[in-house]
Amino acid sequence: MAETESSPRTQPKPLDQEAQLKGDTKQGGWITLPFIAGSMLGLGLAINGTSSNLQIYLIKEYSVESIDAAQIANIVRGSLNFLPLAGAILSDSYFGYFPVILAGGAINVLAFVLFTLSAALPSLQPPPCPTPSTAPCKHGTPGQLTVLYAAVFLLAIGTGGTRFNVATMGADQFSNSRDQDTFFNWYFVFLYTSFLIGDTAIVYLQDGVSWALGFGVCLAATGFSLALLLAGARYYRKPAPKGSPYAELARVVVAAVRNGRANVGGARYYVGDDGSIADSAGEGAPSKRLRFLNRAAMITEGDNSVETSDGRRTSNWRLCTVQQVEDLKSLLGVLPVWSAGITLSVSIGVMIGMIVLQALAMDRSIGGHFKIPAGSITVCTLVAFIAVTPVLDRVVFPLWRRIAGTPPSALQRVGLGHVVNIAGMVVAALVERRRLSIVHELHGAEEATGWVTPMSVLWLVLPLAVVGIGEALHFPGNMAFYYLEFPKSLRSLATAMAPLLIAMGFYLGTVYVDVVRRVTPWLPGNINQGRLDNVYWTLAVVVTINFGYFLVCASRYKYQNHSSRITM
Incomplete structure (x- = not known):
């Protein structure tokens, strides 16, 4: 499977309202592209090249059985695609993407420090397989494997902070859809370029020349990416997080369960915070599929979830909109x-x-x-x-x-x-x-x-x-x-x-x-x-x-x- 990155957060966020009122145009725009694209290129080639070659590293340098190495490599590949979802949620809901990207980049640098040490220091690797080849190879000690797997763990965590968020940060630097579309064209050019360099040049350096040199190049690339990202910090737009959209889903489930025993006969449904209400057969009523969830928007007799003065909700966890x-x-x-x-x-x-x-x-x-x-x-x-x-x-x-x-x-x-x-x-x-x-x-x-x-x-x-x-x-x-x-x-x-x-x-x-x-x-x-x-x-x-x-x-x-x- 091509580990193709796709940002789950590519929708542009509105600019900060205060900046709009002031007409501030100093931040955002095409001046940010070299910093964002360059940092993405460095991170991509280092992460993708290492994840593609991890299986070979385990087999050749740590004498891990071939099938076990394939299993470990697949778990790592899965984590590199799963953890960025958690990073996107954190940036959307709590911290904003720029601090999360910086943290992820720093963690990636630390990961490649450990990878480089694991390859450069003989004490962190098992001895070479003895000759003749029929003699059993020694596996890594618990201490050696701890350093290696710590590097793998940090690589996954760091990727979780950078992989999806970099694309979103790039999209947020532009105010119109045409520039955003152009940015994404360039985004995929740099993305696939990083994949190709990682899967060829980086893999060749690691496996064909020296593992220590290959990981050292990855360390330099991630360090350069982090420095480049920081160098452009004054040019970036950094919208503040606006709360988790996923909490809305939880509110519907909770409200439906709370109203689970309510009588649905002649039910009225809460349409919006403007106080509008619809009956079960009127316009604006919820659809008939998955009817149990309709109870989350149902207003029952004696229900105090709606203020009678203006029709607004008193609790988002007891009553939801249609x-x-x-x-x-x-x-x-x-x-x-x-x-x-x-x-x-x-x-x-x-x-x-x-x-x-x-x-x-x-x-x-x-x-x-x-x-x-x-x-x-x-x-x-x-x-x-x-x-x-x-x-x-x-x-x-x-x-x-x-x-x-x-x-x-x-x-x-x-x-x-x-x-x-x-x-x-x-x-x-x-x-x-x-x-x-x-x-x-x-x-x-x-x-x-x-x-x-x-x-x-x-x-x-x-x-x-x-x-x-x-x-x-x-x-x-x-x-x-x-x-x-x-x-x-x-x-x-x-x-x-x-x-x-x-x-x-x-x-x-x-x-x-x-x-x-x-x-x-x-x-x-x-x-x-x-x-x-x-x-x-x-x-x-x-x-x-x-x-x-x-x-x-x-x-x-x-x-x-x-x-x-x-x-x-």
Whole structure:
């Protein structure tokens, strides 16, 4: 899975009212772009390069078993996509994004200090594996592993403060939508550039030259990012946090439970703080779906939750507006469609972890003088994503529109992504089956203990490219669907739903692999003696069944925003 960042907080916030009244134009604007984009580039290449190569670091330097290393790396990847959601909530609700970004940047610097020390100091690593290679390798001591995992923990925490918030801070520097759109174009240019540099140059430095040098470059990049961010501080607009929008959801649940035993006959509903009230059959009444939640906006006889003088509420936790109730219903209505993406993300998460092990067991030489780092092989998914996106936008979707009369809807794009992902799992299974057949022909099934198979690692480009094409369909499709269908007050949560799928895919992917290891012999310590192809075949079957579930959810979904049916 391409660890594509998407800010769940890309909606521009209004400028500070006092600054508007004074006509202050000294802050914000394009002068902030070099500081924001430069800091994002440094952070992105360091974080992405290290997370992509962590699996190899654990295997080569700490003698962690290959499957265990893949599991640890997947948990870290999941955390890098999940914790930024918590960082966005903290900045939205309590601190504002600039202090959170600064704290996250400082924590990232500390993380790479520990990474660099873990690679540079012999006392923080187990001794090299003895020769002959049949002798067992020594694993890291508890103290050594504590330093390593502390670095990993700090990396995840620091990323939680920076990853989503940097994009929001950039959007907030502009007052009109055209400049914001231009900024996001540049944002993704720098974002994908950082991914490509991290997955190639940083991974090569770490694995091919020196781990200490590679981590040292990451430390310098994060330090430079933090310094650049501070250098532009006087130019930034820094809107104050305005309270958590998520508390509104909690109020609806609490109010509905409190009114759970009230008689709904002839109920009146609280429409807004202007004192307007609607009866159960009148205009402004809540919808009939999920009727229990309607009790949160229901005014009963003898209820003192409304002031009789001006019609305002006396308690937000006892009585909510109809709109707040409908907002929560919108969120709950999207969840079944969203849940269909979990299994899809699991399949990609498992594949990303396993394909690095396949790369280690294949011929990675190019031209006899260069060896592709195993951790860099997953960059093919990102390249495919970038390459196919303009083709879809400029060729495929316009052709679809000419044939069908309308462009593909967001859910149609997601459905196509499901189908392409199924094909990706099938291709991965076929490539692994071919690799194993070569191993067994040369060594026999019982003696296939060697790591390297005389089969080019470029074969792995096929499944990675197919999965990347699928992501170019279902990832933006999901983002567009959630953004259009969620109420405006929950747009920040809407754009976080797709990255949350990525996090769950990596987390649950580790559970899937653990179950496979416990109940089958398919994933031994050496994949040459296993049946990784069966793992992929099983995933292909599971995601096919999940596609049927997606079709049921999509067909039963009732759109809240009609444009969702036709918007690309």
